[in-house]
Amino acid sequence: MPQLADAPMIVSDVGTNPVTTPSFTPADGEVIVVAGCCSDGSISMGAPTGGSLTFGAAKASKVPGGFAASVVIYAVQVGTSPGAMTISATPSGAAPHSIAVSRWANASLAATPASGPRRVSPAPRAPR
Numbered sequence: 001m002p003q004l005a006d007a008p009m010i011v012s013d014v015g016t017n018p019v020t021t022p023s024f025t026p027a028d029g030e031v032i033v034v035a036g037c038c039s040d041g042s043i044s045m046g047a048p049t050g051g052s053l054t055f056g057a058a059k060a061s062k063v064p065g066g067f068a069a070s071v072v073i074y075a076v077q078v079g080t081s082p083g084a085m086t087i088s089a090t091p092s093g094a095a096p097h098s099i100a101v102s103r104w105a106n107a108s109l110a111a112t113p114a115s116g117p118r119r120v121s122p123a124p125r126a127p128r
Contacts, residue, residue, distance in 0.1 A: 002107035003106060009021045019090075019099050021088075024103070025084050028079070029077070030077070030105055032087070033074070034075070037072075039069050039096040045091055046091070049087070049089070050085050050087035051085035053076045
């Protein structure tokens, strides 16, 4: 069963500065998931880099409504650990931005990412 290999890392900045995680060493076979977001929907986070790994884009979306942020999720499965590494990403323009990096043990990536229609759930109702 998949489980977090370590506490998630969240790195934020403003402007056009890249964000970079502290150094970490993934184990062989870990899945690394990187969620990037920008507070401006017209600006997106670039693909993450680090450890000579190739991250595949799993999902990109713009938040509907008045708060028009952009979000993208990337993932990679580590074959053999590259050793100590960092992960960096750079926004396409100036805006507050962040990445959240989570590492998963006992997990694998599907050959084709799951997809489906975007759904917005209504607010929960009080029990009757």
